[in-house]
Amino acid sequence: MKISELSRRTGVPVASIKYFRRQGLLPAGRATAATLAEYGEEHAERLRLIKALTTLGGLSIAATREVLGAVDQARTTEGALGAISYALPVPVASQGGAGEEEEAEAERAAGAEVAELLAALDWRAPAASPHVQGLTTALKELRRLDAQYAPGELAAYAGLAESVARLDLARAECLDDPVALAERAVIVFAICAPVFELLRRLAQEDQVRRRLADGDAGGPPSECGPH
Structure with missing residues (x-):
């Protein structure tokens, strides 16, 4: 053509x-x-x-x-x-701004948290993985903003992520040709991610609207209580 x-x-x-x-x-x-x-x-x-x-x-x-x-x-x-x-870009949002010693301590604390999580989950990811480093940076930034996960919360999210990963890889199991598999992997890893994020946001929107409706109907108060 x-x-x-x-x-x-x-x-x-x-x-x-x-x-x-x-x-x-x-x-x-x-x-x-x-x-x-x-x-x-x-x-x-x-x-x-x-x-x-x-x-x-x-x-x-x-x-x-x-x-x-x-x-x-x-x-x-x-x-x-x-x-x-x-090869795909790793989502990392490092803001910096702390002193060198404080930054190094925050890096060590976040790195220890990631290592502990991976060990508990028995996930096979080397310390040099860009995803391990990306997660370390993300947790470091959450700590800096005083918005870190409570004990057990990160493991709960990791369990959901593992389920999603199994679904992702199941979509590529029928492909034997490495190039065809790689192309499918690009679609699953890079392109389906925004779809999953939008589903997550829609689910959040649904939950917010349901809780607002429950509040209007005199439902139970939020577990967080008043601020």
Whole structure:
């Protein structure tokens, strides 16, 4: 197909297709003339993935290039999942502002909390994992804001996260080809995350409205009591 048809099929403007090609995200088409090229279904699939990563996934061009590179280099199931998981940006929100000694102590306390949690859950994640480091940073920031989890709360959230992870990986079990598996992993890890977050927020909205309705109806007071 010509680039104009590729654009129509994927909903990606011709200018964006050319930009993605220049940035190394999309392989070049088969040259048919000095200024013409033919594109195949693999280009359409890659464009849909790029579009999803940069729009729904919110990834930058640089991050998208890194993720696609991991997809292209996948050789085994474990390698595909690991490469994609590590290639995707880790949500970390470090604000800083504390003194060097105080910051180091906060880092140690949060790191010990994460290590204790992982040991209790028997989760297989090395200390060098970017996700371990990201969680450490997140807990450190919660401590700084005096909004840390109460004992047992973090483990409860971790249990829910484990259930979600099992559902995530179950969606990829039917794929044997590492590249196809890696592409599915990108979708599950990067693109389905906003969907899950929106479901969580909808659930929160539902709970707030139900509690407000219970209060209007003279229901029981909040467990937190008056502030």
